[in-house]
Amino acid sequence: MFRPLSFYIGLRYTAAKRRNHFISFISLTSMIGLMLGVAVLIIVLSVMNGFDRELKEKVLGMVPHAVVKGDPYLADWQEVDQKVTEHPRVLAAAPFIEGQGMVTGGGNVRGVLIKGVVPEEEDTVSIISSQMIEGQLDDLKAGEFGIIVGRPLAASLRLEVGDRLTIVLPEASVSPAGVMPRLKRFTVAGIFSTGAELDGNYTLVHMEDAGKLMRTGGLAEGVRLLVDDLFAAPAVAEQAALSLGGRYYISDWTRTHGSLFSAIQMEKTIIGLLLMFIVAVAAFNIVSTLVMVVTDKTGDIAILRTMGATPGRIMRIFMVQGAVIGVFGTLVGTTLGVLGAWYISDLISGLENLLNHQFLNADVYFISYLPSHLQWADVAIISTAGLVMSLLATIYPAWRASRVDPAEALRYE
Structure with a gap:
């Protein structure tokens, strides 16, 4: 079965157990951080969409x-x-x-x-x-x-x-x-x-x-x-x-409830941007992970170069490795976010019954429960942004790997 060499070696590097456990730990935390960032962003935006929908359908359905x-x-x-x-x-x-x-x-x-x-x-x-x-x-x-x-x-x-x-x-x-x-x-x-x-x-x-x-x-x-x-x-x-x-x-x-609607829209935008920064931080943790992997694999890179691997192929190997972390983290995070958005209202309601405490009081807020409305456009935007940032984070470490000098790397081997 035909498998591109760069893709094959990149997957092997990702799945292999490293001698340096610290690098494995950093890789895992990068993936978990990206996963949680994407999931939380989807859930929070779904809740904000829920407030927006309730305002339109119920409050503005009465007034x-x-x-x-x-x-x-x-x-x-x-x-x-x-x-x-x-x-x-x-x-x-x-x-x-x-x-x-x-x-x-x-x-x-x-x-x-x-x-x-x-x-x-x-x-x-x-x-x-x-x-x-x-x-x-x-x-x-x-x-x-x-x-x-x-x-x-x-x-x-x-x-x-x-x-x-x-x-x-x-x-x-x-x-x-x-x-x-x-x-x-x-x-x-x-x-x-x-x-x-x-x-x-x-x-x-x-x-x-x-x-x-x-x-x-x-x-x-x-x-x-x-x-x-x-x-x-x-x-x-x-x-x-x-x-x-x-x-x-x-x-x-707009004169009676316009300020409330504007506040929800502004909060959704600001919270979305802040949480997107969290996703960006998690995605760019891949940079530190791959830089350490490149340092750890310098000898392997030199051997591949002496066997005829081009700088472009070496670059693609490490881009594949970083992309696997980003894709897996984003897909799992998206799945968790979608499930969380679907069930967050029931979860909060059950928690209120368990604690016998109401988190949203109608005397303070304009509704007395936590709404959630999942919009697939938001899911697509967040997932795409996570994937793009993950791929961008792989460029510098992969380029650095392609610049390894085989003679210098093997001098002390």
Whole structure:
């Protein structure tokens, strides 16, 4: 069977047990370092991709991509809804009323965002229906004063479906008994859970009930838009508002959650670069390994030269040896990284259950679990970078080996 001499001797040098155990140890550590660097980089970037995906799918699935508001209310939200959906990039629109207040129940008080919606319209622009764990969005009926709350809020106030809570608005009403806060009793109609921060302070009521509570005169505050591209939301909202004519206010997700998205993107880039340096350090450890191997094999190199081996062939022998270390380390690291990215979420969840401690608290972070989303493009880039750096690291030691003078090397043999 034909085997190139350079490749054959390079593999023999790699597999052979060296007299100098220190060189073997350095070779092993170089391979392990490269393997761990590649694996950790794949896992960390997959986790960052997971945070990015959760922000887009869950947080931005609950909050509006963009909104068009009236001054202060929309006289005819149905007409506005129809006109904005004529824009080719607006997939759906839904009216809303929004306000802040406090809810009391179970002896506790929490500040919340109160959002009045039309259930059948809201279902077209929000993922809330798919996040319900008790009840349904359609359980919100006009005049029944039902409310849907997040699971953390329900747990904090010790609420279940069918329980009653009181909403208190930060506005006062004058009555014969004096100045009284505006309040209203609601019945819990459902509980949702997205695993995100907004679960603890986000509530939904029917828009007619919200209008009565906030005294909007049956008018909607604005229309929420669902667009086909998140990053086009600011421009689409502006174009939709211009098509309406009159005076309208617009807003979009980049003003409310844009800083969070930018932070994740920046952290992913910086962490990726830092970990890539670790891979580079591990790859270039191959340089020291091969330099020591060349010194150890000087006599063998001289003999090969006297037998007719050209400098180019000697160079290829040691490039093969270094490439084997790099390829093996990169492939094993890639395999471990892919497996780690697939199972890191389950591993962290099991560790939380074992230690009875939650690493990600929704009160601090925007989600309460560790997400992971493996992107094969990242795997390809990392693997290719590891292989390229490994091959580059072999050039200098291999060139040095090709420059060995046979006469000088064999003088003292």
